[in-house]
Amino acid sequence: MNLEADLVAHLADSLQSHLGSAPDVAVVLGSGWAERADSLLTGVERLPLTGLEHWPLPRVEGHSPELRLGTLGDQRVLLCGGRVHSYEGWEACELARGVRAIVKWGTPSILLLNAAGSLREERPPGSLMPFSDHINLGLPNPLASDQSEDGGAHFMDIVDLYEPTWRDALLVSRPELTPGVYAGLSGPSYETPAEVFRLQQMGADAVGMSTIPEALAAKSAGARVMALSMMTNYAAGIGGSRPSHAEVLETAAEHGSTAAEVLAATIQAAPR
Numbered sequence: 001m002n003l004e005a006d007l008v009a010h011l012a013d014s015l016q017s018h019l020g021s022a023p024d025v026a027v028v029l030g031s032g033w034a035e036r037a038d039s040l041l042t043g044v045e046r047l048p049l050t051g052l053e054h055w056p057l058p059r060v061e062g063h064s065p066e067l068r069l070g071t072l073g074d075q076r077v078l079l080c081g082g083r084v085h086s087y088e089g090w091e092a093c094e095l096a097r098g099v100r101a102i103v104k105w106g107t108p109s110i111l112l113l114n115a116a117g118s119l120r121e122e123r124p125p126g127s128l129m130p131f132s133d134h135i136n137l138g139l140p141n142p143l144a145s146d147q148s149e150d151g152g153a154h155f156m157d158i159v160d161l162y163e164p165t166w167r168d169a170l171l172v173s174r175p176e177l178t179p180g181v182y183a184g185l186s187g188p189s190y191e192t193p194a195e196v197f198r199l200q201q202m203g204a205d206a207v208g209m210s211t212i213p214e215a216l217a218a219k220s221a222g223a224r225v226m227a228l229s230m231m232t233n234y235a236a237g238i239g240g241s242r243p244s245h246a247e248v249l250e251t252a253a254e255h256g257s258t259a260a261e262v263l264a265a266t267i268q269a270a271p272r
């Protein structure tokens with residue numbers, strides 16, 4: 001049987017042999033981010049995920065299963081399509097495997113993107129939220145002993161999981177952004193209005209179904225981590241909202257050009 005560490009090391013070697021040296025920043029794309037992100041890079045090289053043995057492949061609409069390596073300013077940037085989710089039946093180590101391989105390859109900075117439901121009226125659909133922190137209410141932890149690379153449980157301080165220097169640099173170039181707290185639930189059903197009320201009371205600003213497992217794995221592997229949510233809808237019950245996947249994709253597409261600008265600013269703000 002393969003140890004998770006062997007699968008990760010094998011994938012890191014494959015990335016090196018297909019794409020050469022590691023990029024400065026890797027960006028894990030979420031629902032609706034892929035198309036616009038593409039236009040930011042020049043000199044793009046593509047690598048389909050199907051060419052990478054043991055890389056979990058997505059089963060949800062709106063995710064393109066390939067890696068794209070290109071240049072933005074003076075940085076080499078890897079865009080990772082094809083995120084997988086816990087609600088598709090993947091385990092934490094599988095959610096983390098790609099990010100772990102990308103960090104082992106030598107990538108110092110990981111940016112995680114997602115679509116989220118807004119828990120605050122002052123964050124309307126289309127607005128963007130850099131993470132200040134998260135509340136994990138149902139997503140699996142890749143640092144548990146049966147999910148880690150070495151079979152051990154990793155007790156990690158995550159006070160500054162989302163890199164303060166990265167966020168501060170972003171806020172200098174995009175002062176209109178307000179960081180906030182992301183609540184992670186397993187999905188795939190959206191929340192009940194009662195859950196949404198409770199999440200608001202807990203101090204969360206956005207709710208989604210991804211990102212946290214990858215953030216934990218990337219930090220544990222030694223990378224600097226930042227995450228950015230696009231509010232694609234008001235969470236269930238707020239102003240009578242009844243979220244749907246179609247609405248999520250539609251809103252993401254509508255607000256794509258601002259999202260691409262903020263994405264570029266976030267990549268440029270990555271710690272050097």
Ligand code: HPA
Nearest residue numbers: 115116117207208235243
């Ligand atoms: N809830 C959970 N996840 C989401 C939502 C939501 O309202 N919108 C986009 N992802």
